[in-house]
Amino acid sequence: MRWADLGPIPQMGPLEHHIKGSEDNPVAVFPLGDIFCRFVLKHVDYVLCQVGESRAGDCGGDPRRHRGVGPRLGSAPDGADGSGLILDAKAGVEVMAADHEIRGAAGRIVGVSEAIRKTMRMIGKVGRGRWPVLVLGETGTGKELVARAIHDTGPPGPFVTIDCSALVGPLMESELFGHVRGAFTGAVSSKIGLVEQANGGTAFFDEIGELPLDLQAKLLRVLQEKEFRPVGAVTPRRSDFRIIAATNRDLAKEVERGNFRQDLYYRLNVVTVRLAPLRERRDDIEPLVEHFLKRYGTQHRFTKEAMDALRQYDWPGNVRELENCIQHMVAIHTGPLLHVHDLPSPIRNHLAARRKPVASAAVAARGPGSVRFRAQPLPLAPQEPAAEDPPVLPLEEVERRAILEALRYTKGDRAVAASLLGIGRTTLYRKLKEYCLAS
DSSP states (O other): OOHHHHOSOOOOTTOOOEEEEOSSSEEEEEEOSHHIIIIIHHHOSOOOOBOOOOOHHHHTTOTTOOBOOSSOOOOOOTTOOSOEEEOOOOTTOOOOOOSSOOOGGGGGOOOOSHHHHHHHHHHHHHTTSOOOEEEEOOTTSOHHHHHHHHHHHSSOOOEEEEEGGGOOSTTHHHHHHEEOTTSSTTOOSOEEOHHHHTTTSEEEEETGGGSOHHHHHHHHHHHHHSEEOOBTOSSOEEOOOEEEEEESSOHHHHHHHTSSOHHHHHHHTTEEEEOOOGGGOGGGHHHHHHHHHHHHOSSOEEOHHHHHHHHHSOOTTHHHHHHHHHHHHHHHOOOSEEOGGGSOHHHHHHHHHTOHHHHHHHHHHHSTTOOOOOOOOBTTBOOOOOSSOOSSOOHHHHHHHHHHHHHHHTTTOHHHHHHHHTSOHHHHHHHHHHTTOOO
16 A cells, blocks of 8 residues: 555544554554544444554553554554554545544534534543533523533433522422422422432533522532432431533622622632534534434425525524524425525514615605605516606505515515515515516
């Protein structure tokens, strides 16, 4: 095998790799571990490797080294640290890996932007330990998905989600810490709380800013002393878990307002992961759309104009709103092509608002002192040229001209034209027939 047959070594980010050997017999050495088990087997279509006897000359005297078999590219470099894997890589095969594998939920994080790459690198770092993590981001940015990815990267154990916004009423302490039989009316049996269920794993406190102050004090003691007492119990119990908290609030300001305990804030804010909203990482919109179309669609695809409209939209609901948009369109439209007029009304309204000249002209045409449209005839319907307009146009003529101008600007897109005019699509169809413009 020639060096030219291998091609350039692919860019692998933080993965350290070594090349050794001659032009005719190059060596590619990569870290050995779960990367091989879960990633290399998935993406390399021809891998020959075998755990065999180490060779002191090739492996630096380290008995943990493994030797490849089959069409051999070489062996590990002398004196290299850590274990290695020798691959027979065919030309054109791209091998992507990281120095610390991110498993489970991280595989469902979709994106190509620098913000997502930074988040993935942070997940790989904090997943190795058990430090408290505070995930900050707007609603719909995927805070729970990131929390699960951090948990999956670390040691195995239960992952318990605790929705703090749902802990309301007199039984919220029982939900969090559990109770013993007879602790209160209706407690016919003992119950294990969510904190105890998370023992040995991760407790994810979603919307931690919604937690009442009295429960904040009890949670702080659990984090400090690793013990709690169920409702009605006399002896305390222990629970050792990693805490990951998420919120869309500014907890620092909540501390200043007295709505959040300062000591608990410092206990949680050891490592902070900030998730950028979708409007700040528009490069991720198209990969996310393709991901959701594969999940929910049946060979659906967007036209270029529709995809451009998705990129221009600000997505106040972030990824959750985008997913809902794709679900809505796939459920309503059989496809396979999805057009601009198939988009949900908020996106079409946003698109219409960007077309200010026509929008303002259409609004002025409907009010007193309206602007008179002097447009060229549309091929959609004949328009009689007017030599001299009267001082006051009839309301029907103003409406007719506004409809024609909206259709001309949108190139016949009736859904967007109706949005520009501030009327429903059905109303526009009725008026087109009324003014003999349907053709």
